[in-house]
Amino acid sequence: MTMLQGMHLTPIGDGIILLEPTDGLDPGEPDAYLVPLAGTLQQMRARRLIYDLKNVPVIDTLYYAWLTNLASICRISGIDMVLVNMRPATAYALALTMEDNPPFACALDVNRARNLP
Amino acid sequence: MVRNAKSKKSTNQLLIEQMMTKVATISQDIEKRGQSIFGQGNLLTLDEINDYSLEFLELFVLLLQAGEKVDRRSSEHKALRQFFSNFSQQIQIRGGNLEEFVRFIHFMQDVFLNNLETDSTLDFQQTREILLLLASVFNDIILDVFHVYLAEKERTIQAQQEELKHTSTPITEIWDGVLTLPIIGTLDSSRTMSVMENMLARIEKDRAKVVVIDVTGVQAIDSQVSHHLIQMIRAVGLMGAKAILTGIRPEIARAITSLNIDLSMVSTRATLSEGLKEAFALLSITVLAADVQHH
Numbered sequence: 001m002t003m004l005q006g007m008h009l010t011p012i013g014d015g016i017i018l019l020e021p022t023d024g025l026d027p028g029e030p031d032a033y034l035v036p037l038a039g040t041l042q043q044m045r046a047r048r049l050i051y052d053l054k055n056v057p058v059i060d061t062l063y064y065a066w067l068t069n070l071a072s073i074c075r076i077s078g079i080d081m082v083l084v085n086m087r088p089a090t091a092y093a094l095a096l097t098m099e100d101n102p103p104f105a106c107a108l109d110v111n112r113a114r115n116l117p
Numbered sequence: 118m119v120r121n122a123k124s125k126k127s128t129n130q131l132l133i134e135q136m137m138t139k140v141a142t143i144s145q146d147i148e149k150r151g152q153s154i155f156g157q158g159n160l161l162t163l164d165e166i167n168d169y170s171l172e173f174l175e176l177f178v179l180l181l182q183a184g185e186k187v188d189r190r191s192s193e194h195k196a197l198r199q200f201f202s203n204f205s206q207q208i209q210i211r212g213g214n215l216e217e218f219v220r221f222i223h224f225m226q227d228v229f230l231n232n233l234e235t236d237s238t239l240d241f242q243q244t245r246e247i248l249l250l251l252a253s254v255f256n257d258i259i260l261d262v263f264h265v266y267l268a269e270k271e272r273t274i275q276a277q278q279e280e281l282k283h284t285s286t287p288i289t290e291i292w293d294g295v296l297t298l299p300i301i302g303t304l305d306s307s308r309t310m311s312v313m314e315n316m317l318a319r320i321e322k323d324r325a326k327v328v329v330i331d332v333t334g335v336q337a338i339d340s341q342v343s344h345h346l347i348q349m350i351r352a353v354g355l356m357g358a359k360a361i362l363t364g365i366r367p368e369i370a371r372a373i374t375s376l377n378i379d380l381s382m383v384s385t386r387a388t389l390s391e392g393l394k395e396a397f398a399l400l401s402i403t404v405l406a407a408d409v410q411h412h
Contacts, residue, residue: 086355088317095313095352101382107357108324 002044004036015047016114021056027066038073046079050113051104054085059094071103080105082113127185128246131239133178135232135247143228144170150224160213169204173225176200180254187250189257197254198261205262206269215266219259226255286312288319294326295396296358297389301334309345313352320356327396328353331389333364343378350383359384359399363392 002009006025010018026032041049051070056063067083074081081104086094107113126134136143147170155161161169180193188194201222208218229251233244286308291297298316316328330349335342346362353360363386365373373380386392397404 083355084357086357088314088321088356091317091352091355092313094355095348098351101351102355106355108321108326109357112326112357 002040004033004040006033007037009037009040009044011044011046012050012110012114014114015045016050017041017044017046017048018050018052018110020052020054027063030066030069034069034073037070038077041074041079042077046077048080048082048113048116049074050107050110051081051083052085052110053083053087053090057087057090059086059090061097064094064098068103075103080116082107082116084108084110084113128243128250129181129185129187131243132229132247132250133181135229135236136174136178136181139232140174143232144174146228147173147225150221154217154221155208155213158213160208160211172200173197177254187254194257198258201258202261202265205265209266209269215262218262222255222259222262226251282308282311286315288316290319290323290325291329291393292397292400292402294324294400295393296320296323296325296328297331297393298328299331299334299389302336304335304342304345306341306345309349313349316349317352317356320353320358325358327359327361327399329361329363329389329392329396331364331392332362332369333366333389335364335369338369338372338376340376340378343373343376343380347378347380347383359396361386361392361395363387363389 006022008020008022010020012018049070051067053059059067071081083102083104083106085108086106105113105116107116148167151161151166151170152163155166156163176193176197180187180191180197183191183193205215205218209215230248233239233247239247286298286300289297296316296319298312300312304312319325320328330346332338332346338346350360350362361384362380365385365387384395386395
């Protein structure tokens with residue numbers, strides 16, 4: 001497992017990296033995380049980043065902007081980004097505020113995210 | 118002399134006196150009528166009818182004794198109205214008829230009016246004041262009974278609407294990982310909320326991979342309805358499932374194109390069965406007829 005500021009990164013095989021955000025993550029400061037994270041993912045030869053939302057009860061506009069920024073960095077780096085373990089209430093609230101389709105894929109859990117084509 | 122003494126008394130006192138002299142007859146008449154209305158339909162037992170009649174007379178006397186004039190804000194007036202509210206609620210709960218109940222209240226009023234007719238000592242003015250007093254008190258009571266009746270009806274309608282909301286959008290797991298959601302009627306904001314909540318919870322519970330949303334039963338679509346549909350489809354996607362929209366009738370399709378609604382990101386199929394085929398294809402499931410399997 002690799003520790004970066006505000007997150008844990010765990011390689012789970014086949015170039016798939018599991019990202020678990022910690023309480024220290026400040027989505028209002030994306031610049032503090034994006035460059036080190038992109039560098040680490042390249043070093044790990046990542047082809048898919050699985051972002052675990054298990055401990056994220058609310059996705060507000062700030063958090064959504066952070067996820068969008070992260071998805072853009074991943075796309076430029078040739079990495080798929082998949083969100084997993086979104087809670088029904090979070091999905092519900094987010095769907096009501098979204099104006100476009102999200103720039104990332106979603107899966108019910110880590111296993112399904114691993115098996116996405 | 119008697120006439121002069123009576124003229125000094127307030128209307129309330131006159132009515133109390135009248136009631137006291139004939140309380141047994143009044144009580145008997147009310148009970149008899151109550152039995153014929155509520156006893157036959159087993160709405161109230163004999164004891165209950167007697168208790169209600171006595172309680173009514175007691176409360177009515179208390180109201181008349183409270184002052185020279187009936188005060189609508191007095192606790193006695195509130196107690197009498199509360200008594201009738203509770204009485205009517207009980208009759209309603211037991212399946213009673215509002216019309217009959219109102220007739221019963223009118224009958225109670227009539228009992229007092231009949232007493233007035235037989236009392237030759239009252240002059241015109243006194244009779245008029247008693248009539249006005251009775252009309253005012255009994256009108257308030259009837260209005261309260263109507264309020265209780267309407268509130269009860271409102272509660273029943275709301276409960277039925279809630280039930281209808283759930284039964285009109287049954288979410289069924291038609292195959293492992295495949296949910297179907299037929300939408301019938303209109304899709305307003307409140308219904309969208311309830312459907313979305315149920316659907317997202319089911320995706321998580323059943324670990325669904327595909328949700329087929331069938332709108333064959335949707336009569337009309339406007340920009341708001343289509344917006345709600347898109348929100349539902351996005352929410353399904355955020356839970357990691359795939360949404361397929363089926364049953365878009367030609368008129369609905371025409372409405373969607375006229376409204377410039379972009380459904381290009383939504384997977385659509387003409388019928389529910391086509392949607393199910395698509396769902397099976399997504400899950401790499403092939404359904405074959407039994408004879409084909411044998412060959």
